[in-house]
Amino acid sequence: MIARCPAMSLEGLRGAVVEVETHVASGLPAFVLIGLPDTALDEAKDRVRAALQSSGCRVPAKRVTTNMSPASLRKHGSGFDVAIAVSILVAAGTIHHAAPARTMHVGELGLDGSIRAVPGVLPIALAATRAGFERIVVPAASAAEAEAVEGIEVIAVRNLRELALRYGANVEDLAEEAVEAAPPLRVPEQVRVQAAESRPEPDLSDVIGNEDAVQALQIAAVGGHHLLMVGPPGAGKTMLAERLPGILPDLDLDAAIETAAIRSLRGVSACRAVSTRPPFEAPHHSSSAVALLGGGSGNIRPGAISLAHRGVLFLDEAPEFPRAVLDALRQPLESGSVTIHRAYGVAEFPARCQLVLAANPCPCGADEQQCSCPPNARRRYVSRISGPLRDRIDLQLRVAPPSAAQRALQAKGVGRAPTSAEVRARVQDARARSAARLAGTPWRLNAEVDGTWLRRDLASRPLEVRRDLDRAFERGLLTMRGITRALRVAWSLADLEGADAITANHIRQALAYRQVNL
Template structure:
């Protein structure tokens, strides 16, 4: 055949589109051109295909060869089109099975020796291919376990371009090539950090359980050594395990980020970017292929910003829209990509740059203007989106005594309480679009069928009237109160729950 066709996948964020790779021969001087809006990495596929074919004993046509990537208006990025381009080019003269080519998606980068190298984004690409009705996908051997997580499509892991050609009916000599190894996969079965190791901070542990039960965002403020990081890293261990759809979405984001994926991770992810992170590192982006940032990688899990006072204010304010919408949309010239950003935000900060402001026995050397500037990194609109604001103190020797730390809450006990509270909230909200208290609409809480009577709302009504709360903060106090009620297995919040939620938000006592 002089025209051959097969398929590849172009990714825009987590969304994939099928790309028809068609190759055509013409009786002109030998040339190999790729058209259809390829980027530079894709344009370099010409040389990779030439060398890989020759080293696998496959001969490319010695005529003018044009490979078109359709639709031409869709930007194509990266080297994952190499295998599809090579197979379409070879099929213009080699007797390949046209039906096999028409029902197969090819994903992978070619090495010069003909081996298939792993590429990022295989899982979302295979998901897109299965959703769009393709029957078979060929991927690099190192990506086989990742691609096999998708049901409803045959997944073939190939070591070399020769292996792929044989799948389509070409009798090519087998060459002994070792598969390109994939990156090492982290141990997903590592035990959770134990919550009972947190001593002398019972109020903080209770606040952490409340945050986990309702999906609430939390700010912890305290001097170095108070246990802020210790508490935050134990939050994923008390959150419910991810369901199939959530785990698949988390794995797809990891794959697109270039992280190895061998199995579905059931533990909620924890992302903790350094305070020097840029806006692009946090929200995602890139000059060529759009990559997910830390907030997307924290989807269905926890985003922990330690030393939040050291982050640039512009970086922190970039969180405001994702916190409200649960997704982030990145706009670049000619392309727009959306990533999920449904995460639980945990912030930790010192009271001042030196960490000793207001600490008993400590000496703060920071001038007042430095303290104000340090705490001013957290803007009012961002703080208004935080449900729980917790102040911690250093643990004293007396508190660290084992005789005073009996009855500590273990991770397993806390996880059971959180799961039971979430089940109660899910049952109550079963006929609404929400499943977590932190996501419930403010107007529905205030005016819906479960609106609280004025006698119960009296403390927050007074705080709103005094200006101590904004209306957004008012709604967040209501959400925390419902979570406290669920943890206590009550039909609804009491006056005490409202008072405790108000204290958690603003430190206001009733």
């Protein structure tokens, strides 16, 4: 007979249903695996055979052929092990063929029959739900991750024998010497650490001085804008960037599950609960384009820009990144997604994050009074952040170190910056006004609004509102993209102030953030 058991193949966050078919026929004992498997999956033959024997299940002493359909789809990883083993049990008659119907299977088999966690359980559960499956079998260590998905029953199993008994295998069909149940699987160390490291976010009130930078953070948080800060070492650029996630509102459930699904592809499990806080990624300046954007020679994995989806991607010492790596961010910043093409397929990852760049004004890092670098060296250093990339950054400002007077006042509790909780409340109110204004459109944040829509709205405003924009465009200080981004910032300023419409003052402030001499 031919037994069938469903599994899932992931390309990015998209899943394709794979039907695992097993045929048992007379002939010399052999186990053949076909269907375009990669090396890790081709080794499943030995893992499955050993797991079946360790679980006390009868391995057919015949020719066993397992096909993964569609055969033209490349399959990778060890997450097909459980589906292969179940299909063999059905073909051998150990369990009934109707038992695994409408049930998705995912997990890697150990040689002792244990079922181990694999990356991507959460996106597999999401894809299974969309495909209409009613149940999903997952490793016990990944149960909490799969249970974050509504509309599908999660069956958590620790070993293959437990799953066979759940499917109604007759006890006499299992060898008596097999253990009754394998010991519970240990949660991987990295997952436990991730769950334990729920440290409080740094507070904005720690910032000394830099009122302009604190205001720019609030504007960036309201509209989801990108930010560039230039200043000498010790000015507080990193400190400010690390406090941006703390003033962002919590993610809604759909966005939280989407960000958790991306992290699941990297093997970071949502061990206990899906976090609703925006993610924060700060890769080192030695990172490659693949590390930032995603890719890989085999299984295509998301990069830092996708891990920061709905959160903040912070690039400290931005001019130290290779220029080609920084310029590779230009298209994802516009589209909000990363599409990676390989000869065997295409993977797409969401990448709608806020980019925060921090840079020194010159190679030596000293302030203007102590800098000994020639002017051309300073210009060359800052120009490593190319003009097209800077044109995509809405807010650009200089950050200066706090003065002695500001430090003294801070020590006395005078002139302290607002707390993150206070600013987050203002940001939530401003975003609520943005959402109400953009109701009925596909956008929710000002940074997402289409330029045509903004310019059409601007045409209905009085002439004095758009005069500064027209003048800057005529002088070549703004591109058409720059006009769009200035209007987005102007609307964020209006929402932060509670205004119903943008004014000439909002336009001037938005232009000031784009015309800073860095």
